[in-house]
Amino acid sequence: AKSQGRNNCQLFSPRMAELAEESLSLEHALRTAADRDEFILYYQPQIEMATRKLVGVEALIRWNSQQFGMVSPAKFIRIAEECGLILQMGDWVLREACRQRAEWNLAGVADFPIAVNVSALQFRQPEFIRRVEEALQIYGISTTQLELELTESIVMHESGATAAALRRLRDMGVALSIDDFGTGYSSLGYLKHLPIQKLKVDGAFVRGIESDKADRAIVEAIVSLGRALDLTLVAEGVEQRSTITVLSKLGCHVAQGYYYCRPLPAEEFVSWFSQFNG
Ligand code: C2E
Numbered sequence: 195a196k197s198q199g200r201n202n203c204q205l206f207s208p209r210m211a212e213l214a215e216e217s218l219s220l221e222h223a224l225r226t227a228a229d230r231d232e233f234i235l236y237y238q239p240q241i242e243m244a245t246r247k248l249v250g251v252e253a254l255i256r257w258n259s260q261q262f263g264m265v266s267p268a269k270f271i272r273i274a275e276e277c278g279l280i281l282q283m284g285d286w287v288l289r290e291a292c293r294q295r296a297e298w299n300l301a302g303v304a305d306f307p308i309a310v311n312v313s314a315l316q317f318r319q320p321e322f323i324r325r326v327e328e329a330l331q332i333y334g335i336s337t338t339q340l341e342l343e344l345t346e347s348i349v350m351h352e353s354g355a356t357a358a359a360l361r362r363l364r365d366m367g368v369a370l371s372i373d374d375f376g377t378g379y380s381s382l383g384y385l386k387h388l389p390i391q392k393l394k395v396d397g398a399f400v401r402g403i404e405s406d407k408a409d410r411a412i413v414e415a416i417v418s419l420g421r422a423l424d425l426t427l428v429a430e431g432v433e434q435r436s437t438i439t440v441l442s443k444l445g446c447h448v449a450q451g452y453y454y455c456r457p458l459p460a461e462e463f464v465s466w467f468s469q470f471n472g
């Protein structure tokens with residue numbers, strides 16, 4: 195009955211027209227967002243569970259649109275990818291993260307890396323590596339202070355160019371993680387020969403770890419696979435103390451989520467960190 199309902203769906207409903215219009219005007223506003231300085235990076239800590247030490251932060255883009263208010267990346271990243279804006283946006287994210295790290299270096303903030311999300315389109319640009327090198331150089335930060343979060347769709351792409359780019363980045367000293375691990379492709383063979391250091395277990399599995407047998411089995415399988423391959427396992431979407439207990443028992447190393455801290459603007463993040471430390 196369900197699939198029948200779907201087949202009966204009207205080709206073009208008023209709701210769809212509304213959505214198409216919304217996405218068009220979002221796209222329009224998105225085109226001027228960079229010039230208007232409407233993007234900002236928020237930072238979310240990654241905590242090693244065994245030591246309660248901060249081992250990194252993930253940079254997450256926010257769009258404070260004059261016209262629409264705060265727009266979620268869940269909404270605008272896809273639009274930016276569809277119209278190609280993601281390239282300039284991704285470059286801005288890379289540079290802004292390096293600029294922030296340099297500022298923290300000057301201020302004596304602890305030497306943890308910043309992890310940046312990379313879109314597949316961005317990664318496939320022939321000049322992507324040069325852009326990474328430029329961002330590091332301009333702000334004079336160490337390659338070990340930058341990490342890249344890649345999707346399975348990036349690393350799964352079986353081309354010599356992809357493997358070479360990943361190796362080059364790794365040789366530079368940039369750590370590479372696979373984001374949302376388990377939600378994308380089913381082939382795992384790439385883990386054997388690509389220079390990946392971390393797997394990020396998707397929050398959708400992590401949040402079900404105590405209530406859903408299947409979610410728990412999936413996390414358990416990812417953790418044991420990752421450990422066998424000497425990878426660092428990062429659980430995202432950790433919202434509760436009890437989840438930390440289960441994840442630690444399973445052998446997961448690092449946790450990220452609202453339980454510790456929501457993504458925060460740089461200054462607020464630093465004051466959270468000084469409290470967490472002290
Ligand atoms: P992601 O890379 O998987 O990032 C994790 C998302 O989970 C973030 O959503 C974060 O705010 C949210 N989150 C963190 N802890 C918790 C928790 O405990 N519970 C719940 N329910 N959620 C939690 P956000 O910031 O809205 O970003 C959504 C997605 O947009 C990201 O998913 C990423 O795919 C994309 N994105 C964000 N910033 C960038 C960027 O600079 N470049 C690119 N290419 N994509 C980005």
Ligand code: CA
Pocket residue numbers: 252311343373
């Ligand atoms: Ca991510």
Ligand code: CA
Pocket residue numbers: 373374394396397430
């Ligand atoms: Ca993720």
Ligand code: CA
Pocket residue numbers: 374396397
């Ligand atoms: Ca995710």
